[in-house]
Amino acid sequence: MNDFATLDIALDPRGFATLWLNRPEKNNAFNAQMIRELIIALDQLQKDDSLRFLLLRGRGRHFSAGADLAWMQESANLDYNTNLGDARELGELMYNLAKFKAPTLAVVQGAAYGGALGLISCCDMAIGAEDAQFCLSEVKIGLAPAVISPFVVQAIGERHARRYALTAERFDGTRAREIGLLAECYPAADLEQHLEHWIVNLLLNSPQAMRVSKDLLREVADGELTPALRRYCENAIARIRVSAEGQEGLRAFLQKREPAWRGKPGTLSQTPQDLRAPQGESH
Incomplete structure (x- = not known):
């Protein structure tokens, strides 16, 4: 596996991998480097036919706070074609995760904003903490959840997607479970224990x-x-x-x-x- 600056890959001897978003000092916010490294990491993991399933997680307090502020400031100064290139790179990441051959399970704690909802929606399943906070926040800053929208709609349905994309309301893990973004939610202190139950169950198959x-x-x-x-x-x-x-x-x-x-x-x-x-x- 490559050495990554924004990610960490942990291989479990039981036959699965955990792909960690690893910018805890930035609340695991996306930037161009993280997106590119995620594409490379997924490509490497995809080639491992012995991999039974993949966990997607974020180190630190938050799963991911969405787009990095410094990266967004840079994007504001770029022309249309350069921004289109950035969008295509993000699209490649989302499509590659959605089409990953082995089962994928996102594990969510803390904040999951903006593009982070895309990553969660691209996974086959997701679990999280009851007090996790979710938000399609793009309209608050004059943008739209464009690249991630097909996956979010698939995950939660068009009606819920319209509400949360247009209002940018925050909602918690319990609501995320109600609308289908999470399969289950648990008290934050019990999340690791319940994750192990999911792992054991997947290993039976x-x-x-x-x-x-x-x-x-x-x-x-x-x-x-x-x-x-x-x-x-x-x-x-x-x-x-x-x-x-x-x-x-x-x-x-x-x-x-x-x-x-x-x-x-x-x-x-x-x-x-x-x-x-x-x-x-x-x-």
Whole structure:
């Protein structure tokens, strides 16, 4: 892994990684360097087929306070094309996180403002502290949550997104759970304990099956029932049933024993190519 100035990557021997936003002295606020380093880090982690899942966290008191003030001041002096380049860089980060192959779980404490809601929304799941504070704050400073908006709408729905993007109201972890941004929220003092429960639960599952399920749900998307989607889903279950982990999981269930992936990380490894749709298969 690269040495990063704004991030830290911790690899757990159980087979998952934690990607830490690591500018606690700046409340983990974004700047151009952090965005670029996040893109590089996600690319490196994406290439690790043994990775079972990824946690996204912020060191210190806050998950992320949004955009760095100094960076915003610099942006105000840039021309349209340079600002467009910055926006495309942020877009690449959001899309890469949303399409990350392994499951992703954001863990939120303190403040999560502006673009931080984009990171949370791009993750498959998120948990946080009850007293965490969330805000789509862009309109307060004459901007709009443009790049992150597709992911925020997917996470909380258009109606909630309209309210919070237009009012810039702050809301807490309990409200974030009510509108779907967080899957669960907990007292701040208990967050680490509950996170461990999430980790243990994810470690029970077939790493391959979780990745395949992510691909499947991405294809299903809005649920339009087309013949192509039906064929894709039928092929997906057929492929995973004959895969190494699929066979092991079925045998373990029938034999009333633990499957091999609950032992050492990396057992029954299978390359993602083994589960891709055959060439020419309709999606």
